[in-house]
Amino acid sequence: MSERNRKPPFRKKPDFKRDRPDRPPTGRRSGRAPVEADTAILYGLHTVEAALANPRRRIRALYATENAAKRLAADGIALKVTPQIVRPDEIARRLGPDAVHNGLLAEADPLDAPDLSELPAEGIVLVLDQITDPHNVGAILRSAAAFGVTALVTTARHSPEATGVLAKSASGALDYVPIVTVQNLARGLAALRERGFLLVGLDSEGDADLAATQLRSPLALVLGAEGKGLRQLTRETCDRTARLDLPGAIKSLNVSNAAALALYVATTRLHPRT
Known part of the structure; x- marks a missing residue:
């Protein structure tokens, strides 16, 4: 040849x-x-x-x-x-x-997932209630890393694997924000409450605007899937529910955008600039 x-x-x-x-x-x-x-x-x-x-x-x-x-x-x-x-x-x-x-x-190798009991009782934790789209979960992780979120809690079922599209959408955040997997979300939320976390569920029909809701650390923000939102048991397990009031003609956001806005509101409420 x-x-x-x-x-x-x-x-x-x-x-x-x-x-x-x-x-x-x-x-x-x-x-x-x-x-x-x-x-x-x-x-x-x-x-x-x-x-x-x-x-x-x-x-x-x-x-x-x-x-x-x-x-x-x-x-x-x-x-x-x-x-x-x-x-x-x-x-x-x-x-x-x-x-x-x-x-x-x-x-x-997949990263080792910490146990819920190993999380420090401080800062903000994001909890996902059956959000299955890997693009959305990856984008949420990216925002979580940007706002210094302690961990992301999700369920073993009805959640995407931490690989491929999710990892690409997270743009590196998969290696910055620990993911905790629980078998039962209601029990996981109860365990967070026992450790001192305030559980606030984000819901379009929440009790008040998140910006007007009294917040404290440690805080767990709970997000539901687009369309169906928080499941009933998840909503009932939260200490309170809050909504994101928007000034424009469209009153709802993609769940990853809602997570970013909620993190901004919560972070500025917990750590106000002087």
Whole structure:
């Protein structure tokens, strides 16, 4: 074979198949060890950089384009594993054509989830009542990291896995904000109350505007899924409910936007500027 017709060496790198980014595949694939079912799939610059910088995160494999590898080096990111250099379309085949991967994909261990009893009784905790859209949960995590939220509490069922689309939407926040998983949300809320948390459920028919509601720390803000909102038992378990009064023609927000606004209101109420 002539030198001109010889395939470049990176063609012998992993042969990615198109997989769902939020549910890593199992089984053997040509040229690679099987990907375990509990593998967290992380992609995108901020998501992968945060995972690499997190000492609690174990990276199993890292795939990068040449430009992305240079970017990591320029940003001074310490690599936990030697990256495998691949073409951008190889990563795109793995994730799908709409995934914005920035030339980076990592396979990692899921982070250990703390127990509810291990959370410090301070600051703000976000509680999600069956919010299943990974884009929304990821965006909520991003806001939670921006406002210094202590943790995010969700249920084992009716919640998305902490991988793929959720991780990308969180833009690195998955490695900054601990996620606590409970089997029963009402019991989880009761446990938070026993530890001194004030439980405030956000509801369109809440008792008062959140900005006019008396708040204190530690505080748990409880959000429900779009459309159905808080479930009845969740609402009854909260100490009080509050709404977000808006001045414009549209009176409701996407749940991730509502979370960001609620965090802003609560943070400014708990820590007023002097």
